Amino acid sequence: MAEKQYTLAILVNNHSGVLMRVVGLFSRRGYNIDSLSVGITENPSISRITIVVTGDRAVVEQIKKQVEKLVDVIKVYEMTRHGSVQRELVLVKVRTTEQTRTSVVELAEIFKAKVLDVTPSTISLQLTGGLDKIGSFLELMNPYGIVEMSRTGITALERGSRSLCDIDYEDPGAVGERADQ
Amino acid sequence: MELTGAQIIIECLKEQGVTTVFGFPGGSVLPLYDALYANRDSIRHILTAHEQGAAHAADGYARSTGSVGVCIATSGPGATNLVTGLATAYMDSVPVVALTGNVPLSLLGRDSFQEVDITGITMPITKHNYIVKDIADLANTVREAFYIAKEGRPGPVLIDLPKDMQIGKCEYMPEKPWPIEPKASRLREASLRQAVELLRNATKPMFYVGGGVIRSHAAQDFRNFLELVDAPAAASLMGLGAVSSSSDRFTGMLGMHGTKVSNMSVSMCDLLIVVGARFSDRVVSKSSAFARNAKIIHIDVDPAEIDKNITSCCHVVGDVKVVLQRLSKMIGEPMKHEQWMDQIRQWKQRYPIRVTEESRRPREIIRTLQKVLPKDAFIVTEVGQHQMWAAQYFKHEVPGHFLTSGGLGTMGYGTGASIGAQFGNPSKRVVNIAGDGSFRMNCNELATLARYQLPVVIVLMNNHCLGMVRQWQTLFYDKHYSETTLDTPLDWIKLAEAYGVHGMRLTVDDDPAVVLKAALDLGQPVVVECEIPIDDKVYPMVAPGAPIEDMLGVVEADV
Numbered sequence: 001m002a003e004k005q006y007t008l009a010i011l012v013n014n015h016s017g018v019l020m021r022v023v024g025l026f027s028r029r030g031y032n033i034d035s036l037s038v039g040i041t042e043n044p045s046i047s048r049i050t051i052v053v054t055g056d057r058a059v060v061e062q063i064k065k066q067v068e069k070l071v072d073v074i075k076v077y078e079m080t081r082h083g084s085v086q087r088e089l090v091l092v093k094v095r096t097t098e099q100t101r102t103s104v105v106e107l108a109e110i111f112k113a114k115v116l117d118v119t120p121s122t123i124s125l126q127l128t129g130g131l132d133k134i135g136s137f138l139e140l141m142n143p144y145g146i147v148e149m150s151r152t153g154i155t156a157l158e159r160g161s162r163s164l165c166d167i168d169y170e171d172p173g174a175v176g177e178r179a180d181q
Numbered sequence: 182m183e184l185t186g187a188q189i190i191i192e193c194l195k196e197q198g199v200t201t202v203f204g205f206p207g208g209s210v211l212p213l214y215d216a217l218y219a220n221r222d223s224i225r226h227i228l229t230a231h232e233q234g235a236a237h238a239a240d241g242y243a244r245s246t247g248s249v250g251v252c253i254a255t256s257g258p259g260a261t262n263l264v265t266g267l268a269t270a271y272m273d274s275v276p277v278v279a280l281t282g283n284v285p286l287s288l289l290g291r292d293s294f295q296e297v298d299i300t301g302i303t304m305p306i307t308k309h310n311y312i313v314k315d316i317a318d319l320a321n322t323v324r325e326a327f328y329i330a331k332e333g334r335p336g337p338v339l340i341d342l343p344k345d346m347q348i349g350k351c352e353y354m355p356e357k358p359w360p361i362e363p364k365a366s367r368l369r370e371a372s373l374r375q376a377v378e379l380l381r382n383a384t385k386p387m388f389y390v391g392g393g394v395i396r397s398h399a400a401q402d403f404r405n406f407l408e409l410v411d412a413p414a415a416a417s418l419m420g421l422g423a424v425s426s427s428s429d430r431f432t433g434m435l436g437m438h439g440t441k442v443s444n445m446s447v448s449m450c451d452l453l454i455v456v457g458a459r460f461s462d463r464v465v466s467k468s469s470a471f472a473r474n475a476k477i478i479h480i481d482v483d484p485a486e487i488d489k490n491i492t493s494c495c496h497v498v499g500d501v502k503v504v505l506q507r508l509s510k511m512i513g514e515p516m517k518h519e520q521w522m523d524q525i526r527q528w529k530q531r532y533p534i535r536v537t538e539e540s541r542r543p544r545e546i547i548r549t550l551q552k553v554l555p556k557d558a559f560i561v562t563e564v565g566q567h568q569m570w571a572a573q574y575f576k577h578e579v580p581g582h583f584l585t586s587g588g589l590g591t592m593g594y595g596t597g598a599s600i601g602a603q604f605g606n607p608s609k610r611v612v613n614i615a616g617d618g619s620f621r622m623n624c625n626e627l628a629t630l631a632r633y634q635l636p637v638v639i640v641l642m643n644n645h646c647l648g649m650v651r652q653w654q655t656l657f658y659d660k661h662y663s664e665t666t667l668d669t670p671l672d673w674i675k676l677a678e679a680y681g682v683h684g685m686r687l688t689v690d691d692d693p694a695v696v697l698k699a700a701l702d703l704g705q706p707v708v709v710e711c712e713i714p715i716d717d718k719v720y721p722m723v724a725p726g727a728p729i730e731d732m733l734g735v736v737e738a739d740v
Contacts (some may be wrong), residue, residue: 017312021304028305058488065485071309071329 005034005131006060007079007086007156010049011164013072014040021070022049031055031063035088035131037153043165046074050155052131077164079156086130086156091116092138093124095145104144111137122147130154186316187216187347190280193323194224197358199251201242201604203227203235207255208295209282212347227604227633229597230625232259236266237597237623238604239277244584245559246605247398249276249330256283257295260341261302265591267337268306272588273419274396276335278326279307285345286314300341308336313343316351324359333364333500334483335396363397363500364482368507375495376478377511379452383476385521386412387450389435389464392419392587393457393481399502400424400580403456406505410454411518413525415443417458418572419587426576432525433534436464437723438569441532444729446525447472454478457501460490461588470728480504533738539718540570542689543642546711547574549693550612550640553701558610559584559602563595563619566648569719571614593622596639600626603635610701613639617667618647624676630706631681638700639708641673644715652718656733657725673710683707 012018019038026033035052053063060078067076079086096104101123108115108125111133117124127137131154138146158164184192190213194202202224206214217226229235232254239250250270254263260281270277284293300310309329311322319342326338380386388410394403400423407414407430414424415435424431433440435447447453453475458464465471471491479486479493480501487496497504547570560575562568562585577583584602586594599613620641630637647665654662674684683703687696689712700707720734 017300020301024304058492062485062489065487069483069485 003054003056005052005054007084007154008051008053008064008067009077009079009156009158009164010051010067011041011074012047012049013074014045014047015072018047018072019049021072022051022067025066025070026051026053026063029063029066031059035153037155039155050079050153052154075164077158079158084156084158086154087128088131088134088154089126089128089152090134090138090149091124091126092141092149093122093147094141095121095147096123097121100144104141107137107140113137182353183350184353185212185216185347186319186342186349186351187212189320189351189353190323190342190347191216191220191224192353192355193320194251196324196356197249197327199224199249201225201227202251202253203229203238203242203601204253205229205232205235205255205259207259207282209256209284209344210253210259210280210342210347212344213253213280213282213342226253227600228629229600230628231623232262233266233593234597234600234623234626234629236263236277236279237269237591237594238601239279240266240270240275240594241561241584241598241601242605243270243275243277243601244273244581244598245602247581248605249278249327250601251278251280253280254282255295256281256299257297259295260297260299263339264302264306265589265593266597267303267339269586269589269591269594270337271306271308273392273586274335275337276330277337278330279337279339281339281341282347283312283341283343286343287345289343299339303339306337307339310339310341312341313346316346316349319346319351320353320356324356328359328361332361334393363503365499365503367484368497368499368504372495372497373504373507373511376480376497376508379476379478379495380410380454380508380512380516383452384518385450385524386410386452386454386518387446387475388412388414389417389447389453389455389458390414390420390423391417391456391458393501394420394423395457395581397457397482397500397502398580399457399505402502402505402509404428406509409509409512409515411516411522412454413446413522415439415447417461417464417587418585420458421572421583422577422580425578427578429526432529434572436461436729437466438573438719438721439464439729440534441721441730441732441735442525442528444723444732445528448474448728448730450475452476452478454480455493456480456505457482459486462490465491466723466729467726531738532735534573537718537720537734537736539714539716539734540720542713543567543570543717544574546640546642546687546693546697546713547571547614550614550697551575553694553698554610554612557582558612559599559606561585561595561599561602561611561613563613563615564590564592565616565619566644566652566717566719567614567616567619567642569649570642573719592619595619596623596626596630599637599639600629600633600635603637611635611637613637615639615641616648617641617643617645617673621667621671627677627680627682627706627708635706636704637706638697639706640697641708641710642713643673643710644713644717646715648717649719651715655716655718673708677708685709687711
């Protein structure tokens with residue numbers, strides 16, 4: 001089966017150590033995490049972890065089921081490319097000279113990146129977007145020289161009006177389980 | 182009423198009906214041990230020689246009674262000594278609750294004396310674990326721990342208790358244990374129907390049964406189901422006893438040291454029904470060749486087991502007892518597979534469970550042991566050749582009476598586990614079939630056997646080597662016996678006697694019946710050292726990476 005990137009949204013109890021349980025499970029079962037972000041939700045007792053992982057379909061199904069087994073995990077939901085909005089924020093410090101500054105700013109404008117800070121030798125930019133957009137932007141910045149970069153990791157919401165909390169956890173259709181489909 | 186944390190723990194244990202706990206005291210559990218002292222009439226604390234022994238004892242207690250086993254250890258080294266025992270219980274889905282002390286909250290994270298992050302350490306080997314940081318959470322944490330240990334697929338749960346959580350006071354209100362229903366929330370009508378359809382269309386259905394049937398107390402349902410479907414069954418190591426070994430339908434163990442008949446039947450059948458088993462690599466061997474002519478129905482309580490190692494064509498997720506009962510109702514009329522059953526009978530005649538010269542003596546000892554033991558005795562093992570011989574040659578009739586470390590393969594499991602089994606079943610006989618390599622790992626628990634005068638019989642198969650490893654070295658490593666010869670002048674009889682345990686010797690010339698009978702009749706702890714040849718082997722066996730029906734050391738009958 002072909003390897004692909006999958007995005008999982010995981011709702012967990014907001015306890016200390018829960019992130020470690022989830023991440024530890026990925027590492028000990030040999031699943032590679034491409035991107036990870038975590039934060040609290042509209043309900044302060046629940047945190048939301050968004051993980052992007054590469055694997056084939058069978059591996060991702062196995063990951064979902066193993067994560068679901070953790071006692072502190074409330075829900076695992078797979079965010080599809082079309083059914084969800086996925087964004088990441090990146091802060092990047094690019095090397096500039098008098099000659100190159102204008103072209104860097106022009107590229108930033110095309111990508112709707114924000115200029116945060118300018119020094120005689122660098123410019124700091126903020127860019128939001130999906131993995132593809134960020135990837136192309138960074139590729140364009142590379143020749144100028146990236147001094148430093150910090151990324152938040154992908155975070156995602158499902159399109160449409162419902163909330164993950166409304167999805168019946170035990171309903172296989174809703175959790176995207178292949179069971180009985 | 183207001184109680185100290187330690188008292189609350191004791192009250193919560195009582196709520197759960199706990200009468201026996203296994204442990205070893207220390208600085209960080211002093212308050213808990215003080216509460217145990219005050220409650221010694223209602224909860225019996227069994228002092229083991231080592232915390233690992235306590236963990237195995239809790240495991241043996243749980244496996245043999247079906248109730249949650251409880252073990253207690255102090256912080257730091259006490260807690261880390263539980264690790265192997267918890268991992269053993271985790272791999273074999275055994276409900277255990279471990280209580281560990283820790284340094285007071287104010288000292289946590291400062292590398293204090295005997296401080297260790299036991300929740301971090303045990304995260305991958307427990308079903309769940311806790312560190313209590315607010316005494317108001319204490320009672321519900323204990324209740325939840327018991328619930329999680331038992332619910333669905335059972336497993337060990339650890340609660341780390343900083344010392345001030347045991348000393349501080351809090352309001353306590355008694356509660357009944359939270360009810361546990363057999364898990365069926367993911368059971369789907371459609372998958373049940375699909376399973377019935379597959380069963381109806383099969384001409385050569387074969388069952389592969391695992392420990393799930395034992396854990397969910399579904400052996401009787403399984404046996405009935407076998408009759409209904411009219412099919413044979415093979416068992417994983419953990420599934421032994423689910424079907425009576427003397428049943429016509431039972432083909433023996435499956436996998437690496439399984440029977441030729443089981444392995445052939447699984448490879449030849451057109452439908453494999455897997456009940457409460459997880460396709461361990463010891464069963465499957467070469468996964469691309471496993472059950473290659475069959476469609477597979479996988480029945481298990483744990484959805485994560487579905488398609489983990491082997492992809493099934495139909496899966497039914499739910500407690501196996503519930504699933505089997507539902508399927509039986511849907512099937513209704515008994516099925517008939519006469520031709521297939523005839524074929525199985527022929528194979529059983531052609532490939533009887535017969536021994537090569539290289540396991541004659543161990544077989545004789547185990548067969549004799551069975552003869553002199555009551556039917557409802559518990560057989561505990563360590564890990565290695567003796568374990569496989571016990572699995573192969575003992576006739577497992579009663580479900581849940583064969584206690585062995587299947588998943589983790591923990592040498593040193595047996596003595597602790599037999600202590601737990603004996604405390605859980607004071608009127609039954611408990612025998613630990615051991616090897617000299619395994620037994621020496623935790624023979625310190627002889628002190629526990631002596632202290633409580635438990636009538637456990639340890640049948641110590643002494644081949645003066647690590648037999649299973651040696652067997653592999655013989656077969657696959659050019660007889661390079663690297664560090665597997667245990668030729669120290671250890672006198673097991675004297676060792677036993679030093680601990681205050683009887684020691685008996687069964688030499689190659691002795692009649693096993695006489696010696697084993699005498700050992701059992703003592704009614705006291707006893708080590709029976711049985712000399713066996715150093716080059717005895719476990720056969721048949723599947724060479725690593727081979728399809729399971731390609732077996733070495735198969736004996737064919739002349740028919």
